[in-house]
Amino acid sequence: MLKELSSLSVILSAYASISAMAMLIRTILNEMLPERMTNYIFSMIYDFTSAYFSSDFTFIIEDRWHAGDNQLFRAAEIYLPTIIGPSSDSLLVGFDESSVPTTPPKRSILVDCRIKDDFDGMRLEWTLSSIEPKKYYVPTKRFFSLTCNKRDRERVEQRYFPYINRTAQEILNKSDSLSIYTYDQECSMWEPTAFKHPSTFETLAMEPQLKEFIMKDLDSFMERNEFFENVGRAWKRGYLLYGPPRTGKSSLVAAVANYMRYNIYGHQFQGVRNDYDLRRILTSTTNRSILLIKDIDCITTASHDRTKVIEKCEVKEDKDENKRPFSINYRVIHSFLSLSWFD
Template identity: 60%
Template sequence: MASLLNELPSFSTLLAAYGSLTAMAMLIRTILNEIIPKPVQKFIYSKFSGLITNYFSSNFTFIIEDRWQAVYNETYRAIEVYLPTRIDPSTDKLLVGSNDPNNPTAPLKQNIPADSKIIDEFEGMTLEWTLHVRESDKCFIPDKKCFHLTCKKTVRDLVEQRYFPHIAKMAETILSKRENLNIYTYNQERSRWESAVFKHPATFETLAMEPKLKQSIMDDLDSFMGRKDFFENVGRAWKRGYLLYGPPGTGKSSLVAAIANYMSYNIYDLQFQSVRNDADLRRILTSTTNRSILLIEDIDCSRKISIDRVKVKDKQEKEGDSVDPGVTLSGLLNFIDGLWSSCGNERLIIFTTNHKEKLDPALLRPGRMDVHIHMGYCTPAVFRKLATTYLGIKDNKLFGCIDDLIKNVEVTPAEVAQQLMIKSDDPEAAIQGFIEFLNMKKDEVGEDVIQEEEAKDTKEMKDGKQSKKHDETETGSIYLT
């Protein structure tokens, strides 16, 4: 035993050996730092640490990114809806706020901030969620978002087979019971849709429109909602295009709001000024959800969209190929009726314009704008609806006089509503004031202009130039293509 102890190295010898090894390690580290670039070092370290972690760890992580290839990830959407319902006192931090400007005292909405952990229990499994956000260094590229779901390796298959389908069903139930609709606008600087609560009071009940036209629109919407199998059987995308056209103030925006409330669809209000090019347009449009309305107002004001494609091509040839065309008509058509139209279901695409004649014929054909709704000037029936709404009366001895004037004066429902609102607390005075307003407009137009228009309409009727497909009235028509 004594001889064995004598053979062991002394403490000073061990200390000297340790010092030599430390010096050698520092020398090797210095040489490696000089020879191997920093990015390569980080890559080697991440791979090495990852291998060690995977070997010794008993956990498995699912990563769900916000986009899946070229479209928005529907699994990510479902998780966004589901996870706020799993917030409990153990959550370490929360994102709270409100986007309802009409009710500042409404209860705060809760959401998941970046790097916050949410614990969920499902069928005896403990599951940990974390939202990760990677900010982009380019303003036109959106931030990268993804959820991490950590579970035990032993329950990985169970999570895939039972937990993810459970999230999808719960999200669908939550969305079907939503009380508030949202209206979205696209933020070009942040490259994402931003929402606000949509609480427009317009409904088909309050809408001032010819009863026949109103019922036709409601019947068409009901038919669209119940024809999922039909669209699949005939090989068409489950969508419907509407064109609302007519003079300003005839109720186009109110009709859009009434449709949204009737269908319980969110609205995506797209302004082409915020879109850079066709590729950007595809990414923006594929970020919209199912059961929604894509609204493109005053499409005739977007010159590159409304004018004929031949003119655009001629202009590009004159200015040179280097000119960026921006958003083109072809890019829009490819989404609403091309191969990209299949990226989504149960959608309404609504265009509005004051000048239908300025639109390219390619936009107007069936499959793109399936329903053409003419929003015209006020008629006696529309006036009575407005009088009931604003004055609370259904009949008056002066209504006959107003009927005769409205038939000969072009006045929009918006103008009628404004006149009735001035003295809404005194119906008699309001009606008298409205008659004076109509007479003033009649004098401005002049009897000769009115007679000329009447003669022109009569001649067109005799010549049979009006389309038999139109069920025209002075207040509007619906044209189903």
Template identity: 60%
Template sequence: MASLLKELPSMSTILAAYASLSAMAMLIRTILNEMIPKPMQRFINTKFSNLVSKYLSSNFTFIIEERWQAVYNETFRAVEVYLPTRIGPSTDKLLLGSNDINNPTSPPKRKIPSDCKIIDEFEGITLEWTLHVKESEKYYIPDKKTYHLTCKKRVRELVEQKYFPHIAKTAQTILSKREKLNIYTYNQDRSRWESAVFKHPARFETLAMEPELKQFIMDDLDSFVGRKDFFENVGRAWKRGYLLFGPPGTGKSSLVAAIANYLNYNVYDLQFQSVRNDADLRRILTSTTNRSILLIEDIDCSTKISKDRGKLKNDREKEGEVGRTDRPSAIDPGVTLSGLLNFIDGLWSSCGNERIIIFTTNHKEKLDPALLRPGRMDVHIHMGYCTPTGFRKLATTYLGIKDDKLFGPIDDLIKVVEVTPAEVAQQLMIKSDDPEAALHGLITYLNTKKDKVGEDVIQQEEEAKDENNKNDGNQTKEPDESKTGCIYLS
């Protein structure tokens, strides 16, 4: 034994040999890095890792990407909801944050950061999750996110057949019991939806709307939600389109919030100005989730969509552009009417279930007739001026009273004065602590508005009369048939 120990090299000899080998390895690595291009290095590393994994490793890895072909990966969504519930002592790091601006003191939400390991147990099997994020080199292309699930090769089939369905069911249960809704807006620079907590107080019970109309909307929503089999049997996508039209301040946004709260659906608020083209629109809309509301407000503000195709043709004829082949069919960049129609009622409309699409506009007459037909905008709801019934609902909500001696005069004024529910609510809020003073203030406001409308009518009549007289005195000028002097009050 003693002779054997004497034959062993000394510690200094071992260290010297290790230093020589390390220096040689570093030299070889430096030479290879200088001589072999980066893509070739990555290829060699990948092949070497695969070789080691194939013959030496007993593990198997499932990879779940954020997008699956042309649409969002529902398995990825389920994992994203499920994993924060499996955070345990072995988790080495976490993302914490809150987007609830209404309750800054609420506990922060948990999210999984990049390269964080989550250990889960299922039927006696140990499973390891990791989130990998590859940053995009181009600002308009989102980062690529993938979840990696590592397990033993021998349990691969059990994980695939039982564990993933377990994740999907658990995620569905979590989403169905969610207490908070989110509202999403599309970030064009980062090419993704970003959310905030949606806490809007509007309910059908508080809307200043005719009871029959409210009941019709709720019945229609209930019918839509409960008719999944019907839509499948008749071969139609499970979606519903609503058009809310009327003057500003008539409660269109409040109705959208009431629908979201009634159905417990998240809201995706899309501004067409943030969409580059039709292809971008398809990618954006296929990234929305099922059981959600897609809101497109003030659709008439998009010239390409609000003008019908006949008007566009006439405009081009006036500009002398007919026959030109060097000009594309789209008048301006961005989303085209054809692109929007193809999504809401074309083949792409089947990429998702239980979705409600709501359009709002102040000017229904500006919309292309192709947008208005059933299948695209199934239900047209006119949001008009305040009615006596609407006023009484607002008085109950804001003042806490259901009747008063001043209700009669206010009803009479509301019947002849065009006033929006928003205007009435604002007047009642000024002195909501004194109902009598608030009602008197509303009467004063309505009388002032009535007098102003009368003055405007008189002024318009005088201007029209002066214009007619001017045309009559000018013998060389042809009469302008568009100025007839008639006053049309809506």
């Protein structure tokens, strides 16, 4: 008992000496240095000591990565709502247009909400943060903070993050709902809407041979990941849809989306200001997606040439109407359909 008291008294004496020394040093610095310099020095000392004695390590996962969307951030967005438990103090819920009224609401993550997870004996804590930009044309910056024990850092990188990616992919594969996205140029972000187009290959009015060819081509695209990787090409497939209005181009796009279970990103590139804008728009599409570019010929001067052709044909048709057995509709619509899958 006496030994324990003596040890405690030694600790208290050492703490008192250190505190007195710190106060003396601070007093001396306040008299010799400006206040801003003193605060800076003590903040550096605090940061050093807290980093040295703290047992926590924090991963920062931003929504953007190398001029594109961070796939780990998106995987966390899909995975985390499935593990929200009683330890979380808030929860964002809601229904979308495709929800069945009798089903539970869908979950989402609220900014500053803390979510705890247990994986392979590791205690992990997630937090979603958001920073509003000072300039209106700069998009909002969002990022996840993942805190773990320092000794678990390597296991989180090698095992936990791949597990999140796999789980998010399984959730997407089981999802029944699809979305169609339109790009908001002012906010620099894609805005989703529930996609409920009924068109399928069974209901599509098309030649059976051509329909079978497209379905086999889509199946081949899904199975040729190794081929694209071996030849060093991006895993994507492109289709050019050409024809007059109301000939089934949009229905074909919807049938492909329903067959592949891919979301659609539709955009007209006439409003793209420069190459940076175009790169940002293209790289912000998600995995398992269809990029639909409407009126692709309007990006260049081809649309002006097409207008001239229409005007000349209309004038000629008015002058020589009786000599033409039928009239041709020159107002065609060009669409480019690109299916992409990035791993």
